[in-house]
Amino acid sequence: MLKFALLGFLAYRPMTGYDLKQTMDSSTANFWHAELSQIYITLKKLHTEGLVSSVAVEQDSRPDRRVYTITEEGISDLRRWLRTPDTEIHPSKEPFLLKLFFSAPVEKEFLLTQLRIQRDLHQSLVDAYRSQTAAIIATAVASAPHLQRDALLWEATRRAGEVIDEAIVSWLDETIERVRQDF
Amino acid sequence: MLKFALLGFLAYRPMTGYDLKQTMDSSTANFWHAELSQIYITLKKLHTEGLVSSVAVEQDSRPDRRVYTITEEGISDLRRWLRTPDTEIHPSKEPFLLKLFFSAPVEKEFLLTQLRIQRDLHQSLVDAYRSQTAAIIATAVASAPHLQRDALLWEATRRAGEVIDEAIVSWLDETIERVRQDF
DNA sequence: TGATACATGTAAGGGGTTACATGATTTC
DNA sequence: GAAATCATGTAACCCCTTACATGTATCA
Numbered sequence: 438m439l440k441f442a443l444l445g446f447l448a449y450r451p452m453t454g455y456d457l458k459q460t461m462d463s464s465t466a467n468f469w470h471a472e473l474s475q476i477y478i479t480l481k482k483l484h485t486e487g488l489v490s491s492v493a494v495e496q497d498s499r500p501d502r503r504v505y506t507i508t509e510e511g512i513s514d515l516r517r518w519l520r521t522p523d524t525e526i527h528p529s530k531e532p533f534l535l536k537l538f539f540s541a542p543v544e545k546e547f548l549l550t551q552l553r554i555q556r557d558l559h560q561s562l563v564d565a566y567r568s569q570t571a572a573i574i575a576t577a578v579a580s581a582p583h584l585q586r587d588a589l590l591w592e593a594t595r596r597a598g599e600v601i602d603e604a605i606v607s608w609l610d611e612t613i614e615r616v617r618q619d620f
Numbered sequence: 621m622l623k624f625a626l627l628g629f630l631a632y633r634p635m636t637g638y639d640l641k642q643t644m645d646s647s648t649a650n651f652w653h654a655e656l657s658q659i660y661i662t663l664k665k666l667h668t669e670g671l672v673s674s675v676a677v678e679q680d681s682r683p684d685r686r687v688y689t690i691t692e693e694g695i696s697d698l699r700r701w702l703r704t705p706d707t708e709i710h711p712s713k714e715p716f717l718l719k720l721f722f723s724a725p726v727e728k729e730f731l732l733t734q735l736r737i738q739r740d741l742h743q744s745l746v747d748a749y750r751s752q753t754a755a756i757i758a759t760a761v762a763s764a765p766h767l768q769r770d771a772l773l774w775e776a777t778r779r780a781g782e783v784i785d786e787a788i789v790s791w792l793d794e795t796i797e798r799v800r801q802d803f
Numbered sequence: 804t805g806a807t808a809c810a811t812g813t814a815a816g817g818g819g820t821t822a823c824a825t826g827a828t829t830t831c
Numbered sequence: 832g833a834a835a836t837c838a839t840g841t842a843a844c845c846c847c848t849t850a851c852a853t854g855t856a857t858c859a
Contacts, residue, residue, distance in 0.1 A: 438715055439846080445722035455810055465721055468714035475847060477812060499855065500810045519719060519726050522734060526741050527715050531651035532621055533706055534777045538648055539628035541770040543702050551705060558709050587724040589802055593795045594717045597788070604787035605780070612776045619772055622818080638838055658819060660840060682827070683838045 439471050439479050440488075444515040447489060447507040454480055454503070463573055464591070467562075467598045480505055488514055545620050549613060556609040559602045566599040622654050622662050623671075627698040630672060630690040637663055637686070646756055647774070650745075650781045663688055671697055728803050732796060739792040742785045749782040 446452060446460055454476045461470060471479075480503075483489045488511035493501045507515070533555060540548055574595060578588045629635065629643055637659045644653060654662075663686075666672045671694035676684040690698070716738060723731055757778060761771045 438713070438718070441722070442718060445718075448722070453810075454812095465718060466711065468712065468717035468721075470711050470713070472848060473810090474812075474849085479846090496810085497855095500812090500853085502810070515722070516725060519723055520730060522737070523716055523719065524737060524741075526738075526745065528649065528653050529651065529712060529714075530621070530653070531712075532710050534651035534780055535621070535625055535628075535648060536702060536706065537773055538651075538777050539624070539631070539698070540702055540773055541767075542699060547703060554705070554707060555709075558707075562709065584724075586803060589798060590720055590723055593798065594721050596794070597717055597791050600787045600791040601784060604783045608780050608783040611779070615772060615776065620769060636838075637840095655820060656838090657821085657840075662818090664840095679838085680827095683825085683840090685838070 438469075439475065440483060441515060441518050442469050442471070443476065443479060443483065444488060444507055444511050447505055448512060448515060451504050451506040453505065465594075467566075467570075468594060483511070487511075545616065548616055548620065552609055552613045552616065556606055556613065559605045559609065562602045563599055563606065566595055566602070570595045570598070621652075622658065623666060624698060624701050625652050625654070626659065626662060626666065627671060627690055627694050627701075630688055631695060631698060634687050634689040636688065648777075650749075650753075651777065666694070670694075728799065731799055731803065735792055735796045735799065739789055739796065742788045742792065745785045746782055746789060749778055749785070753778045753781070 442461065442465065443457055446457055452460065454473060457476055457480075458471070458473050480489065480491075484491055484505070487508060489505045489507055491503050491505045493503050495501055574588060574591050577591070578584055625644065625648065626640055629640055635643065637656060640659055640663075641654070641656050663672065663674075667674055667688070670691060672688045672690055674686050674688045676686050678684055757771060757774050760774075761767055
């Protein structure tokens, strides 16, 4: 899966592993992320599979930058993935809900504190989607007007985050009230 | 993490790996799941760590059932985890959003079909939370009235699923409209 | 002076999925 | 006759995280 994230970004422009990490962190981080070490490993694999080519660029007083470029084969592989229908929902894992599920033995006050912390964390996320994330998309489109189609989809994923975390905040408010009264 | 899911369930009653799989599938599946193979491996690890004990129960014409019981040490380990504060949001991975993010090159009609399929899948989930999941919780509480406190939390996790997937359905409706008009 | 940015990588270990192996009983 | 249920397990493989290793330049 990380494979396609990397190919997806490289389809815009050639980049190094380091660049890819930063690009992911400022765009897909909320629904897809990866550590640098894993990015380097996956890039090497993509290279042996012929989906990307690479060139080492010398630098003064710094390690060489290894710039990866997507190949024709890489583009068809990416397009093939994009056109593969998803007819199921990938089951997700939510450690906080798991802990909550088993929390009957904990003290009421501890539980309320936990719920309030989560509430505030998710509210911050909503705020970030509305300001930072929106600004990043606006900047990208301003500097490249031919990305209208792309921008509509980026905005859709941004909006997904906003809407889902809003729902989580209101669920946490509701849950805090329930626990306050009946736990 | 699976470790604590297993300890959490075993704190209610002794069970086999097979039992645990079924219990998870009918309760936490929407926010935590595991394959049988991984459950068996993890139970063995918990056993060597002394957090569970096990007894083989003979059966006619079937493999022995290996029944696991949580130990005192297992209970303290579980309680310690329950009382560990979560002060961050675990970053999640959403393959559908990742694909959507890079979908600028696909045909409009294909994209609309994908979005509609996801919409229907999430709507089915909402329906399931409201009927099946609610019924399972009601049955469990009816047969064990001392689980009031537990039930309040089970209901909270059920409600989380309902609220979040409702939000996703409305986001998909909104996104389908946007794509229909401007993509 | 210490942290951060730049830049790439290896090593160790954890967790996970899928496939395979076995085999009787029950249900469609 | 085929598939699902009960029941446990191994093997191969993949992906991921954390820690470590290296080294300069810049910024607070």
